[in-house]
Amino acid sequence: MDTEPAVILVVDDLAQNRKLMDAILSPRGYVLLEASSGEEALGLLAERTPDLILLDVLMPGIDGYETCRRIRATPATAFLPVVMVTASGSAEKVRATEAGADDFINKPLDQAELLARVRSLVRVKRYQDTVIAQAAELAAWNRELESRVSAQVERLDRFGRLRRFLSPQITRLILDTGDESFLTSHRREIIAVYCDLRGFTSFAETSDPEEVMSVLGEYHQALGDLVFLYEGTLEHFAGDGLLVFFNDPVPCPDAPARAVRMAVDMRTSVTRLAEGWRRHDYELGFGVGIARGFATLGRIGFEGRYDYAAIGTVTNLSARLSSYATAGQILVTQRVLAGADGVAVSRPVGSLPLRGFSKPVIAHEIVGLIESTVVP
Numbered sequence: 001m002d003t004e005p006a007v008i009l010v011v012d013d014l015a016q017n018r019k020l021m022d023a024i025l026s027p028r029g030y031v032l033l034e035a036s037s038g039e040e041a042l043g044l045l046a047e048r049t050p051d052l053i054l055l056d057v058l059m060p061g062i063d064g065y066e067t068c069r070r071i072r073a074t075p076a077t078a079f080l081p082v083v084m085v086t087a088s089g090s091a092e093k094v095r096a097t098e099a100g101a102d103d104f105i106n107k108p109l110d111q112a113e114l115l116a117r118v119r120s121l122v123r124v125k126r127y128q129d130t131v132i133a134q135a136a137e138l139a140a141w142n143r144e145l146e147s148r149v150s151a152q153v154e155r156l157d158r159f160g161r162l163r164r165f166l167s168p169q170i171t172r173l174i175l176d177t178g179d180e181s182f183l184t185s186h187r188r189e190i191i192a193v194y195c196d197l198r199g200f201t202s203f204a205e206t207s208d209p210e211e212v213m214s215v216l217g218e219y220h221q222a223l224g225d226l227v228f229l230y231e232g233t234l235e236h237f238a239g240d241g242l243l244v245f246f247n248d249p250v251p252c253p254d255a256p257a258r259a260v261r262m263a264v265d266m267r268t269s270v271t272r273l274a275e276g277w278r279r280h281d282y283e284l285g286f287g288v289g290i291a292r293g294f295a296t297l298g299r300i301g302f303e304g305r306y307d308y309a310a311i312g313t314v315t316n317l318s319a320r321l322s323s324y325a326t327a328g329q330i331l332v333t334q335r336v337l338a339g340a341d342g343v344a345v346s347r348p349v350g351s352l353p354l355r356g357f358s359k360p361v362i363a364h365e366i367v368g369l370i371e372s373t374v375v376p
Helices: 015-028 038-047 062-072 089-097 112-161 169-179 200-206 210-230 254-279 313-324 334-339
Strands: 008-011 029-036 050-054 081-088 103-107 188-200 231-239 241-246 287-300 303-313 329-335 344-352 361-367
Touching: 008 015, 008 038, 015 112, 015 169, 015 329, 029 038, 029 231, 029 241, 038 062, 050 062, 050 112, 050 287, 050 334, 062 089, 089 334, 103 112, 188 200, 188 313, 200 210, 210 231, 210 329, 231 303, 241 254, 241 313, 254 287, 254 303, 254 329, 254 334, 254 344, 287 313, 303 313, 313 329, 313 361, 329 334, 329 344, 334 361
Parallel strands: 008 029, 008 050, 050 081, 081 103, 287 329
Antiparallel strands: 188 241, 188 287, 231 241, 287 303, 329 361, 344 361
């Protein structure tokens, strides 16, 4: 309960009447403000809002009726309790009601009646203040809630855009920092991993679309989980072809080793899937190519449809290695193998004449992983 003393403004042109009000109300804990005219009362109200006004009707200048009308016309005091003090009859009370008075006290003053009306209207004013304060607090909460919801919607929208090509871990990191500078075009060395299915073209030509979609769904799910597990950046799915790269947008000091481990796990996963596909007479194999080199990276596309892409010879080289690989092969360049030293068991496959490259490319096949290597 509010323990602040109630403030009462007494408006009367006669000093003895104001002193009488003070003698009755001050001992009861009320704080009194005094005004000797309607003009003075309106001036005080512009500076401080009391809990109640005791307003004499007959005053020189602006009388009580006009003062009350002006109080009601001012938004800050429109609902302020006003008690008109009058010695007149019922006709004057009607005028006071029309002017906006809440209650009346007759002269000569009855002390008990005055105290009862003051207590009642002060209690109403305090309830009104509570409602107004609660409404303001609720409005503030609503604004904060709207702001939080708007921020969360924006966060979810950004998360939806970023998670299309980034792992959940990296997406959360970018959302937490708010840094999207990586989306602008930049140059960086990356490890590009390209993989696709051997025999997919003939399979798609001779199978029902539903069968093709079922195979692709299983294939994409298995590979997508591993891309996220190893925190690779997914550039795109294109049918059975998939391009992932490491060391961008987040630097990855073990990028070659991470790419090789992911490729080996991908091969294992697709091998399991292929066993089920063979039961349906689908002969599909899996090949991977991994290359290392510089690329230009950044956001490409148009409003409403953006991708995060790597442009450069390194992505083409990984795709060509993948095309050259037989079912179950993972082919890597010399630079990738050097970066993954101590991670994988490999064997040389010699210089490969790859389409689009003027010189043969020295390649190695990843046979398996050294047992001491672990998943990130």
